[in-house]
Amino acid sequence: MRFNDAVKWVKTAVMAKSGRNLLTILGFAIGVSSVTVLGAMGDSLRQFVMQEFTQFGTNVVSITPGKTETFGLNGVLNSNRGLTLADAVSFNQTRDVVGIVPIVAGTAEFRYQGKTRATEVYGVSDAADDVWQLSIRQGEFLPNDKVMNSRADVVLGSKLKAALFGDGRAVGELIRIGGSRFRVVGVLAEKGRFMNLDLDEAAYIPAGQALRLFNRDFLMEINLQYRDSISSSRFAEVVKRHLIRRHGSEDFTIITQDQMLESLDAILNVVRIAGMGIGAISLLVGSIGIYTMLTITQSERRSEIGLLRALGMSQSLIIKLFLGEALLLALLGGVVGLVFLLMIQIVAWLLMPQMPMLFNTTSVFMALSISSVIGLLAGIRPAYLASKLPPFLALRAE
Secondary structure (H helix, E strand, C coil): CCHHHHHHHHHHHHHHCHHHHHHHHHHHHHHHHHHHHHHHHHHHHHHHHHHHHHCCCCCEEEEEECEEEEECCCEEEEECCCECHHHHHHHHHCCCEEEEEEEEEEEEEEEECCEEEEEEEEEECCCHHHHCCCCEEEECCCCCCCCCCCCCEEEECHHHHHHHHCCCCCCCCEEEECCEEEEEEEEECCCCEECCEEHHHCEEEEHHHHHHHCCCCCECEEEEEECCCCCHHHHHHHHHHHHHHHHCCCCEEEEEHHHHHHHHHHHHHHHHHHHHHHHHHHHHHHHHHHHHHHHHHHHHCHHHHHHHHHCCCCHHHHHHHHHHHHHHHHHHHHHHHHHHHHHHHHHHHHHCCCCCCCCCHHHHHHHHHHHHHHHHHHHHHHHHHHHCCCCHHHHHHC
C-alpha cells in the first residue's frame, strides 16, 4: 500500500467515527495541556520570579533581626536584639561590601497644598538607588551621609509625585509626611510593581528620619550588596562572623538570593508535580479512550480486516494502519491541547502582562511528543489483535 493511500485510509477510519472520537480527543487535549503548561510553568515562573527579585539588584544579601533556635525536646527560643544604624554603618569596614541599605518601612500620610495621599515610606541610605537599581528622573537621590541620619529629604515615586504635584515641579518643594516637614530632592523614574506592591507610589527618606517618623529604635532589615568575586554563601559567612562579634551571639537571620530561589523552586516543584499528576490522569483517560475506540473498531470491522487479510495484506501493515489511527487521534488531542494552552497564555498576559511565554517551541514539542507516545502505547494491543484476526472470519461474516 502506498503511503498516500495509507494516510487516506487512516483519516477516513477516524472521521467515520468523529462523534465517538470527540470525547477521546478532548480528554487527551485536557491532559496534554495540563502536563505541558505545568511542565513549562516551572521554568517560566522561575524566570519571572528571578526577574522580579533582580530588579532590586543582584548580589544582595538580606539581614533580618531575630533567630529562632530550638533546645531540649520541645523548647523554642526566639532571640532578637535588633539591628541598628550602627550595625549597618559598621559594614563599611567589611571587605567585599559594595553597598549598604538599612531599611525601615511604614505607611504615612503625605500632604501638599491641600492634597493628601497615604502611601508606603521606605527609610534607606544614599546607596539604595545603586543597590536597588532605582533610576532618577528629576533631581537626585538622597545625599551621601555616613551615619544615614541626614536632614529631612525625600525622593518621590513617579505616581506619588503626579498625585501631589500634577505636572508641576516637585524638586525643591516642601511637603509634610506625618507630622514632619520634608524637602523633595528627587523624583524616580517608573519602576513598576513588585509582588502586587506599586513601587511608583512609594517614597524614600533617610533611615534615621524614618526611625524618628515611625518611632522605632531598630531597623527592619539591612541589605548588603557584594562583589562578583565572592560567592553568596562565602559572603554570608563573612557577614555572620562580623555581626556575631558585634552582638555576642547569632541573634539575626541572613538570607541570600540563592536561598530564596531554592525555596521558591521547592514550592514551584510541588505545584508542577501536582499539576502534572492531574494532567497524567487526563492522559490516562484519553489513552483508555483510544484503546477502547480501537478495540470497538476492531470488533466492528472484523469482516473488513478479514477481507484485507484474505486479499494478502500483511499483519505488519494492519498493525501500522491501526497504530496510525491511534497516532492521529492522539495528535488531534495534542493540537487541541495546544489551543487550550494558547488560550491560557492569552488570559495570563491579560492578567499579568510581564508573565513569561508558556506557548513556545518547547511546549509544542512536548505536547505533540507526549500525545504521540501515549497514543501509540494505547494502540499497540488493539493493532496486534486486529493483525491476528484469521481471514476466514471475513467469509463467515459475509
